[in-house]
Amino acid sequence: MPRQEAQLTPSRGHGALGPRRAVPAASRPSAGAERFLLTMLHRLGGAPPVRLQLWDGFAAGPDQAHFTIEILDRGALYQLLRSPNIDFGELYSAGRLRVHGDLSDMLVQVYRHIQRARDTWPAWVTTLWRDPARHGADVDGARHNIQRHYDLGNAFYRQWLDTAAMQYTCAYYDTPDMTLEQAQLAKLEHVCRKLRLRPGQEVIEAGCGWGGLARYMARHHGVRVRAFNISREQIAWARRQAGREGLADKVEYIEDDYRNIAGRCDAFVSVGMLEHVGPANYGALAEVVRRTLKPDGLGLIHTIGRNRPAAVNGWIEKRIFPGSHVPSITELMRLFEAGGFSVLDVENLRLHYARTLEHWRERYLAVRDQVRADYDDNFARAWDLYLAGARAGFVAGTMQLFQVVFAPAESNSLPHSRRDIYA
Amino acid sequence: MPRQEAQLTPSRGHGALGPRRAVPAASRPSAGAERFLLTMLHRLGGAPPVRLQLWDGFAAGPDQAHFTIEILDRGALYQLLRSPNIDFGELYSAGRLRVHGDLSDMLVQVYRHIQRARDTWPAWVTTLWRDPARHGADVDGARHNIQRHYDLGNAFYRQWLDTAAMQYTCAYYDTPDMTLEQAQLAKLEHVCRKLRLRPGQEVIEAGCGWGGLARYMARHHGVRVRAFNISREQIAWARRQAGREGLADKVEYIEDDYRNIAGRCDAFVSVGMLEHVGPANYGALAEVVRRTLKPDGLGLIHTIGRNRPAAVNGWIEKRIFPGSHVPSITELMRLFEAGGFSVLDVENLRLHYARTLEHWRERYLAVRDQVRADYDDNFARAWDLYLAGARAGFVAGTMQLFQVVFAPAESNSLPHSRRDIYA
Numbered sequence: 113m114p115r116q117e118a119q120l121t122p123s124r125g126h127g128a129l130g131p132r133r134a135v136p137a138a139s140r141p142s143a144g145a146e147r148f149l150l151t152m153l154h155r156l157g158g159a160p161p162v163r164l165q166l167w168d169g170f171a172a173g174p175d176q177a178h179f180t181i182e183i184l185d186r187g188a189l190y191q192l193l194r195s196p197n198i199d200f201g202e203l204y205s206a207g208r209l210r211v212h213g214d215l216s217d218m219l220v221q222v223y224r225h226i227q228r229a230r231d232t233w234p235a236w237v238t239t240l241w242r243d244p245a246r247h248g249a250d251v252d253g254a255r256h257n258i259q260r261h262y263d264l265g266n267a268f269y270r271q272w273l274d275t276a277a278m279q280y281t282c283a284y285y286d287t288p289d290m291t292l293e294q295a296q297l298a299k300l301e302h303v304c305r306k307l308r309l310r311p312g313q314e315v316i317e318a319g320c321g322w323g324g325l326a327r328y329m330a331r332h333h334g335v336r337v338r339a340f341n342i343s344r345e346q347i348a349w350a351r352r353q354a355g356r357e358g359l360a361d362k363v364e365y366i367e368d369d370y371r372n373i374a375g376r377c378d379a380f381v382s383v384g385m386l387e388h389v390g391p392a393n394y395g396a397l398a399e400v401v402r403r404t405l406k407p408d409g410l411g412l413i414h415t416i417g418r419n420r421p422a423a424v425n426g427w428i429e430k431r432i433f434p435g436s437h438v439p440s441i442t443e444l445m446r447l448f449e450a451g452g453f454s455v456l457d458v459e460n461l462r463l464h465y466a467r468t469l470e471h472w473r474e475r476y477l478a479v480r481d482q483v484r485a486d487y488d489d490n491f492a493r494a495w496d497l498y499l500a501g502a503r504a505g506f507v508a509g510t511m512q513l514f515q516v517v518f519a520p521a522e523s524n525s526l527p528h529s530r531r532d533i534y535a
Numbered sequence: 536m537p538r539q540e541a542q543l544t545p546s547r548g549h550g551a552l553g554p555r556r557a558v559p560a561a562s563r564p565s566a567g568a569e570r571f572l573l574t575m576l577h578r579l580g581g582a583p584p585v586r587l588q589l590w591d592g593f594a595a596g597p598d599q600a601h602f603t604i605e606i607l608d609r610g611a612l613y614q615l616l617r618s619p620n621i622d623f624g625e626l627y628s629a630g631r632l633r634v635h636g637d638l639s640d641m642l643v644q645v646y647r648h649i650q651r652a653r654d655t656w657p658a659w660v661t662t663l664w665r666d667p668a669r670h671g672a673d674v675d676g677a678r679h680n681i682q683r684h685y686d687l688g689n690a691f692y693r694q695w696l697d698t699a700a701m702q703y704t705c706a707y708y709d710t711p712d713m714t715l716e717q718a719q720l721a722k723l724e725h726v727c728r729k730l731r732l733r734p735g736q737e738v739i740e741a742g743c744g745w746g747g748l749a750r751y752m753a754r755h756h757g758v759r760v761r762a763f764n765i766s767r768e769q770i771a772w773a774r775r776q777a778g779r780e781g782l783a784d785k786v787e788y789i790e791d792d793y794r795n796i797a798g799r800c801d802a803f804v805s806v807g808m809l810e811h812v813g814p815a816n817y818g819a820l821a822e823v824v825r826r827t828l829k830p831d832g833l834g835l836i837h838t839i840g841r842n843r844p845a846a847v848n849g850w851i852e853k854r855i856f857p858g859s860h861v862p863s864i865t866e867l868m869r870l871f872e873a874g875g876f877s878v879l880d881v882e883n884l885r886l887h888y889a890r891t892l893e894h895w896r897e898r899y900l901a902v903r904d905q906v907r908a909d910y911d912d913n914f915a916r917a918w919d920l921y922l923a924g925a926r927a928g929f930v931a932g933t934m935q936l937f938q939v940v941f942a943p944a945e946s947n948s949l950p951h952s953r954r955d956i957y958a
Contacts (some may be wrong), residue, residue, distance in 0.1 A: 224945065288951055419944050420872050441878050445865040449843050454932060455864050458881035463949060509877060509944045521842050521932045522647065526886060528711055534957040 141168040146186070149193055156237060158229030160221045179213035179221065197243055201427030201501075205494040215497065216473065219504035227510060243423035249390060249435045251369045255342045257435035258388060262343035266322070271482065272475035277324035278353075281384035281414065282465040282513045292471040295464075300328040303381065305533045306457065306517050307410050309333040313378035316340070316404055318370040318397075319385025323350025323363065330362035337363045340373055373400050379412070380405045386415035390437045391446075398451030408525035410517060411453070416465075417444055417514040425501075432498050438511065448518050456526060457517040462506050465513045469503035564591045569609070572616055579660060581652030583644045602636035602644065620666050624850030624924075628917040638920065639896065642927035650933060666846035672813060672858045674792045678765045680858035681811060685766035689745070694905065695898035700747035701776075704807035704837065705888040705936045715894040718887075723751040726804065728956045729880065729940050730833050732756040736801035739763070739827055741793040741820075742808025746773025746786065753785035760786045763796055796823050802835070803828045809838035813860045814869075821874030831948035833940060834876070839888075840867055840937040848924075855921045861934065871941050879949060880940040885929050888936045892926035 142150075147170050154164050154172040163173040163180040166189065171180075183189050188208040191199040203209040211218055230238070249257055273280055276293040283295035284302045303325065309315070311334030317326050320339035323346070329335050341347050347367045354363045370385065371393075380401050389397055405411055421440040423429075429436060439447075441458075448455050476483070476499055484492040505511035519526060565573075570593050577587050577595040586596040586603040589612065594603075606612050611631040614622040626632040634641055653661070672680055696703055699716035706718035707725045726748065732738070734757030740749050743762035746769070752758050764770050770790045777786045793808065794816075803824050812820055824834055844863040846852075852859060862870075864881075871878050899906070899922055907915040928934035942949055 227945075284952075286952065286954070419875070419877050440872060442865055442868040442872055445868050449863060449865055452842070454842050454883065454885070454935060455881065456883045458878065459953065460877065460879045462877070463947065463951075507947070509947070512877060514878075522650075524886065524930070524932070528886075529707075529709065530882065530953070531709070531957050534954050 140186075142166045142170050142186075142189075146189060147172075150183075150189065153193060153196075156229065156233060157222060158225030158227075160225035162218055162221055177213075179211065179218035181218070182210040182212065184208050184210065195241065195426065197241060198426035198430060201425075201431060201494065201497055204497050205431070205490045207489065207493065214500075216470075216500035216503045216507075219501050220507045223504055223508035223510050227508065243426045243429070249388075249393075251371060253435060254369060254388065257433075258342050259344070260434055261432065262321075263345040265486075266345055266349045268483070268486070269322075271479045272472055274471075277328060278322040278349075279324050280321050282416075282461055283468040283471075284461060285464050285467055288467075292468070292475075295468065295471075296324075297328070300325055301332070302533070303383065303412060303414065303515070304329055304333050306515065307379045307381060307412050308527055308532070309335050309379060311335065314338075314376065315379045315381060316373060316375065316377040318373060318380070318382040318400070319388070320346075320350065320365065321384065322346050323353060323365055325381070325383055326350070326363045326365070327354055327357060327359050330359050331357070335362075335379070338366060338373075338375065338377075339363060340366050340368055340370055342367065342369055370400060371396055373404055375404060376406055377404050378406055378409045380409065381412045381414075383412075383414040384416075386413055386444075386447075387433070387436050387438055390435065391439060391443055394439075394443075394447040395450050398447050398453070401453070402451050402520075405520060407520055408523050410456075410519050410527075412515065412517050413444075413447075414513075414515045415439065415444065417441055417460075417512040418510070419512060422510075428498065428501070431494055441512070441514065444514060444516065448516070452521050453518040454521045454523070455516060455518050457515075457530060459515045461513040461515060462509065462511065465511070466503050466506035469499055469506065473499040473503060563609075565589045565593050565609075565612075569612060570595075573606075573612065576616060576619075579652060579656060580645060581648030581650075583648035585641055585644055600636075602634065602641035604641070605633040605635065607631050607633065618664065618849065620664060621849035621853060624848075624854060624917065624920055627920050628854070628913045630912065630916065637923075639893075639923035639926045639930075642924050643930045646927055646931035646933050650931065666849040666852070672811075672816075674794060676858060677792060677811065680856075681765050682767070683857055684855065685744075686768040689768055689772045691906070691909070692745075694902045695895055697894075700751060701745040701772075702747050703744050705839075705884055706891040706894075707884065708887050708890055711890075715891070715898075718891065718894075719747075720751070723748055724755070725956070726806065726835055726837065726938070727752055727756050729938065730802040730804060730835050731950055731955070732758050732802060734758065737761075737799065738802045738804060739796060739798065739800040741796060741803070741805040741823070742811070743769075743773065743788065744807065745769050746776060746788055748804070748806055749773070749786045749788070750777055750780060750782050753782050754780070758785075758802070761789060761798065761800075762786060763789050763791055763793055765790065765792055793823055794819055796827055798827060799829055800827050801829055801832045803832065804835045804837075806835075806837040807839075809836055809867075809870075810856070810859050810861055813858065814862060814866055817862075817866075817870040818873050821870050821876070824876070825874050825943075828943060830943055831946050833879075833942050833950075835938060835940050836867075836870075837936075837938045838862065838867065840864055840883075840935040841933070842935060845933075851921065851924070854917055864935070864937065867937060867939065871939070875944045876941040877944045877946070878939060878941050880938075880953060882938045884936040884938065885932065885934065888934070889926050889929035892922055892929065896922040896926060 150164055151172040161174055161177050163171050163177045165171040165180055165182045167184055188203045274292045274296040277296050279296040284299035285295045286298040313335045315329055315335045315337045317339040320326050320341045323339055326337040326339040329337050347365050350365045354360050401411055416438045418438055418440045424436050424438055480492055573587055574595040584597055584600050586594045586600045588594040588603055588605045590607050611626045697715045697719040700719050702719040707722035708718045709721040736758045738752055738758045738760045740762040743749050743764045746762055749760040749762040752760050770788050773788045777783050828834055839861050841861055841863045847859050847861055903915055
């Protein structure tokens with residue numbers, strides 16, 4: 113997609129005509145109807161402090177905004193009007209939209225304002241812009257979805273994830289000034305403490321990424337871990353790493369779907385997998401935990417969540433995480449209800465995920481030229497938008513991060529309190 | 536109701552005839568059909584290690600059980616068969632059932648076995664024995680319900696609640712060996728820490744009991760509290776106590792319904808009121824919190840809960856807590872979803888409530904003769920059953936105790952972690 117070099121020029125605000133300037137060959141000046149639609153779009157978005165500017169300089173929104181979204185051609189405007197959830201990302205990736213000001217901070221403003229405005233939308237707008245509800249994937253579908261994202265290449269992720277444990281989930285900043293490496297190790301320790309691991313115990317992990325948690329548990333808590341994942345690249349890397357660290361006899365990495373997990377365990381843990389499971393499969397996951405977790409065992413699920421049910425953003429689902437679903441806290445609790453579990457402890461680490469994503473994006477932006485060379489411009493912009501947008505969701509509160517500790521409903525082998533986690 | 540003095544005699548177990556003995560005038564020997572029904576009742580209850588024994592010595596269940604339920608007359612058997620949820624309590628209170636072995640431990644066994652067995656019941660049994668769903672009370676109904684329970688007389692409750700803060704909700708045993716007094720004060724401190732109270736803040740409390748939390752907050756955390764309750768007796772006592780403690784200018788007790796709460800606050804707290812609200816009114820409660828809690832405030836709701844939705848036991852609803860409803864964790868989360876809140880922290884203190892109830896019951900049994908003298912035999916037995924049964928519910932896991940910390944969804948003034956609670 114050719115980069116369009118329209119200039120950023122000041123406008124005189126709502127409905128005013130922008131100053132005349134040289135018209136790019138690809139675009140005639142905006143028509144009255146287009147200017148009207150742009151102004152409507154800004155209003156439907158809850159009038160955020162963000163300027164929307166057309167290819168010819170016409171703009172809606174405040175004159176003095178910190179943020180400007182520049183729409184570089186006529187087709188882009190119509191795509192944005194028709195399906196902003198999907199096409200903002202498509203156009204940004206293609207370079208047909210440009211953002212001036214910090215991309216993530218701009219999205220925080222947009223998310224906050226849309227959040228408030230959407231209750232006032234006419235029904236046809238809600239319908240037009242709605243992200244479709246999606247269902248959980250079967251075993252083959254899940255493999256396809258996971259490989260699309262996680263098999264992009266370990267080298268890609270290694271460039272911007274932490275070097276300590278290769279964690280691609282929310283870190284835990286035990287103190288606010290921690291580095292990403294420290295905070296990812298603190299997350300692993302936090303999870304282990306919540307599970308009250310004791311040496312010699314058996315752990316099952318569902319969705320193990322590059323295997324960092326499993327290795328940490330084995331090394332620092334003396335447990336044996338069977339860790340499941342359907343990403344071939346991740347599993348291969350995890351096995352090699354366990355070998356290098358001399359943990360191959362303590363940690364077994366198994367390339368298989370969570371639905372095929374068998375055996376028994378003292379602790380069942382899943383960090384960042386539930387987002388790929390889909391609510392239609394929560395019963396199946398609950399059943400797996402039910403049959404594997406010993407009567408006096410503890411489980412922990414760590415997942416992105418929401419305050420209210422909503423579909424995953426259409427562009428994220430299309431380009432980044434096919435088949436993903438982010439449950440509301442109520443949907444999430446239904447999983448434990450279905451499994452006959454008692455919820456013992458829920459912790460919301462939303463702002464820790466915002467910080468994690470800031471750290472990731474800083475590193476990502478530092479290696480962006482390399483990403484552009486390895487993939488292409490479109491890919492490099494898409495991943496920046498994804499990281500910036502996810503951080504914005506956690507800052508704006510449209511996304512949450514829940515860690516849930518649970519036990520079989522009949523168990524009285526419960527931690528006395530949570531004091532030991534912080535000892 | 537006259538006390539029947541049937542003797543406890545051994546039987547030869549399932550379906551066997553008990554030894555012949557003198558038949559009380561009121562009861563002919565049990566008929567074959569009655570013996571069959573008794574055996575069925577034991578089986579439908581999941582065959583718990585509890586003997587069910589009739590007035591003539593016939594028994595179902597194991598010979599060597601630690602627990603025996605003695606059914607002292609024919610009418611009692613039929614009542615129990617027809618509506619065990621309501622009539623076990625009615626008959627026990629009336630002295631027409633007697634329990635040998637610890638009442639609460641017996642109920643733990645019964646609850647655990649019924650919990651597993653009920654999924655296998657034929658539909659007609661489920662229907663026959665179902666507790667009716669109940670709806671939330673309006674303002675007048677709520678006042679009536681609350682006064683039935685809480686206006687029994689402050690003197691009654693003072694005999695067996697803690698002397699430190701007159702708390703009629705779950706204590707927090709920061710260490711397992713705490714006394715009831717220590718654990719109730721630890722609960723108050725735990726709640727204050729979760730709310731991150733700072734001197735000078737304004738707190739609203741919905742459902743304040745005898746006002747112990749409000750006084751604790753004012754004294755130890757330097758906040759001003761407006762505390763609401765519709766129990767006249769409790770409010771009167773709370774005001775007098777605040778005066779005695781020199782806190783009358785810091786704590787205002789207001790005799791009014793939660794729906795009439797106005798003003799703004801930095802912290803909204805409700806400990807043990809939600810059980811009386813009813814799910815139909817959760818939206819109204821959420822709206823009250825929404826309009827009173829400042830944008831950077833925190834809220835805490837402490838409530839009895841469940842793993843799965845179910846009605847309150849019919850007898851408890853009839854005799855002890857009219858209009859009560861114990862929400863499942865999913866129902867509870869819907870309240871926060873409806874209010875536009877972010878759930879930050881959920882802690883389940885189920886076994887702390889079991890311990891609290893053990894402490895209450897020990898004290899209650901020590902003053903039971905006085906209770907009998909002040910009220911009557913029926914009342915004294917009913918309250919023993921209520922305390923024993925509630926403790927059994929928390930031990931068996933049919934009941935949970937949730938403390939939920941929440942914030943307005945837009946707020947980023949969130950505690951960094953939970954470490955400060957345990958500092």
